[in-house]
Structure formats: structure tokens, C-alpha cells
Amino acid sequence: MAGFSPALDPRGLLASKRWVVRPQRVADPGVRVFCFPHAGAGAAAFAPWATRVLPEAELCAIRLPGRENRIDEAPFEDLPSLINALEPAVAPLTDRPFAFVGHCSGSLVALELARRMRDKAGVLPVALFVSSIAGPRRRSSESIHLLPREAFFARVAQYGGIDASVLGDPEVMEVFEATLRADFRLVEEGGYVPAEPLDVPIVAVGGRSDPFVTFDDLAAWREETSAEFSLHHIDAGHFVLDQTMEKVVETTT
Template sequence: MATTSPATDPRALLSAKRWVVRPQRIPDARIRVFCFPHAGAGAAAFTPWAGRLPAGAELCAIRFPGRENRIDEAPFDDLQLLVDALEPAVAALSDRPFVLLGHCSGSVIALELAHRLRDRHGKRPEALVVSSIAGPVRRSSESIHLLPREAFFERVALYGGIDESVLGDPEIMDVFEPTLRADFRIAEEGTTEHTERLDVPIFAVGGRHDPFVGFEDLSAWGEETSTSFSVHHLDAGHFVLNETMEQLVAALPAHLRQAGVEERPPRPAL
């Protein structure tokens, strides 16, 4: 019986539309940048990046259940089950060079997905970019997702990345609390089932003024790769999303050359 690859399977492509937001479609994209948001966030956290990537680089922002137009869907609080559902969507769009980028809890998901794509589909990202979270070997045993409601919201506010008007509205937080707790549980308890290191370059980005994640925590990501690793410790706090994008944009030309893809002139700034 003939088999259908993820890139041509209609069901996988339909799944990709639900999971992956591409603000500026690029039919002949030379590289795709898959971005995995932090706890409580959706694809909108990355959409401003679409116009700031180099020419030929297509932004693919991941939209998890429990937020934005998937607000009525139950969030995943188990890493393996989440990646089970997400894997076909990303595999369907991995028909050209790609990079995985995660911010905070999104980094945990990006790591597991990188293993899955390599082991099950023979697809390796040109790089894995992680930010503002400790490497798995130094992951905190603190269970923030189990804190009482008031203490939980206070801790969430300290991390940043969620508008204060949202955190201060009890009705909105009633809706988002299950999603936030699920995301924090994945960040705190989610572990990869793969013992072999990734043969993929890893770039760890973090802020020197981050009270939660230090240089040693970021350096622990080096244990996850058998190839090159670097830490970018920036003059910032915990929420380094824009700075992470700047580091990625600076590194993309090298990834394109490594993938054997011809560079193009940069697209005009918006």
C-alpha cells in the first residue's frame, strides 16, 4: 500500500492550519521558523516577528489549545500527549530547512518535538533556540502549577509576558487559569523520553537580570546536544522574547548556508 508523507497528507495539512499560524505566507520559503510561546500565550506573541525575519524566512507560530481562537479547547498538561497531537502538524511543514524556537515553557515542547521529528521523520532542525528556562538537568522541582490561586497569579505576574489588565480581571483569569496551570505543569514536569542527545546546534538565550534563570541554568542546555552549543546572556530580565528574536535573525544566514540554501537580500524593514 502506498504511504503518504506528512507534507502531502491532507489530514496533516489540515491539522497544520489549526496548530500553525503563518502571518505572511511565503510559497517558496527557504527556511521556516517554528515558534513555541510561553505559558498562557498564543501565536500572537510572535506575529510581529513576521516582518522582521530575513527575506525567504517564514514565521510559523504555534497556537496551542486553550487560547485565542482555540479558547474552547481543553489545554494539554502532559508533554507527551501535547507533542503527540502537535507532531503531525509540524511534520507536514518540515519539507524544507527549519528552526525551532521556544520561549520559557515553549522551549520544553520544542526540545521534545525536535527529538520526535528526528526519530520518526528523519527531519532535523537547523537549530534549536531556547530562552528563559533552565536546561532539563537543572529544572526546578518547584511546583508552581499547584500553588493556591492568589499565590499562583502573583508568581505568574512576576515572570511578565501577560498584560496586567488580564491578570487583574477575575473573570478573564477564571477562563485562563486552567491553561496557565497546564502550561506551568508542562514546564515543571515535562521530560523527554529520549536518552540520545540531539545532533542539532542549540542556542540558549536569557537575561542577566532574570531572578529565576541564571547562567548555569542556561548552560545546562548544552547537555542536550552532541554538536555546537552557545549561551547568549543579555542585559535583560526574564522576558527576553524580542531579544531572542534578534539573536535568531543574526544567526539565520549561517543556518541557511549550512542547509545549502542560497541567501537573498534582506526584505525591507516595515
């Protein structure tokens, strides 16, 4: 069983408000579910699940710089810097059991944050849910963030998860392009750093029709845990956020 830290520093709680959105506060949650969005997405991607998780669970959606009400903040372009900023914002809310949920690139952010919290404070989530991305030891050599604009937007559209009205609005995309490219760069240039497997169950979810992530890619997440591992290969494409959240509910019931 993971340990938990009563990290209640008021300054940390203030920082948490910028980074962590809790759409439906729970007075005394039995578990907090931290959700890490895919490239270009914000906390709103998880908002519908605030009322679908268990009554005693509190959904905590991560909002990164460069989107939503943080659109004027520069996005992070490298993973270590992001983790350095994110860890003190999440730590104050780990005073009770918590789980990490990542979709696509958010899965790697969740993994690295779990590693950091283990190494720094001996605190671990009760489970790590990852979806639609290869295990970090099978990283792709693609550099999507360097594609010309038209090709870049076309590739982003293939992944799903970003409203067509946004992708089809040149003015919006001009503002949003830097954030999207930064998110892809963060993952693509963040080479794998060997580390001891987490003593945390990992649940991987992916679509059989996903043109970008194979069964073997998902299975590579097994190497990141010394605890239980399960893989759910479902009838879907790349965007399996809802199905992943369904597994969260099933697993934590």
C-alpha cells in the same frame, strides 16, 4: 546538515491550520521558523516578528489549545500527549529547512518535538533556539501550578509576557486560569527523559537579571546537543522574547 521530509499529506496540512499560524505567507520559503510560546501565551506573541525575519523566511507560530481562537479546547497537561498531537501538525511543513524557537516552557516543547521528529522520521531542525529556562537536566522541583490562586497569579505576573490588563481582570483570569495551570503542570511534572543529544546547534538566551534562571541553568542546554552550542547572557530580566528573535535573525542571516 539536517534532512527534510516532503510530508505533504493533505490531511496533515488541514491539521496544521489549527496548530500553526503563518501571519505572513511566503510563496517559496527558504526556511520556516517554528515558534513555541511560553506558558499562557499563544501565536500572537510572535506575530510582530512575521515582518522582521528574513524575506525568504516564513514565521510559523504554534497555537496550542486553550487560548486565542482555541479557547474552548481543553489544554494539554502532559508533554507526551501534546507532542503526540503536535507532531503530525508540524510535519507537513517540514518539507524545507526549518528552525525551532522556544521561549521559557516553549523551549522544552520544541526540544521534545525535535527529538520525536528525529526518532520518527530522521528529520531535524537546522537550529534550536531556547530562552529563559534551565536545561532539562536541571529542572526545578517547584510546583507553581499547585499554588493558591492569589499566589499563582502573583508568580505568573513576575515572569512577564502577559498583559497587565489581562492579569488585572478577574473575569478573564477565571477563564484563563485552567490553561495557565495546565501549561505550568506540563513542564513541572514532565520529568527529564534521557535521550541521545540532538545533532543540532543550540542557541540559549537569558537575562542576567532573571531571578528564576541562572547562567548555569542556561549552560545546561549544552548537554542536549552534539553540535555547536552558544549562550547569550544579556542585560535583561526573564522575558527576553524579542532578544531571542533578534538572535534568530542574526544566526540565520
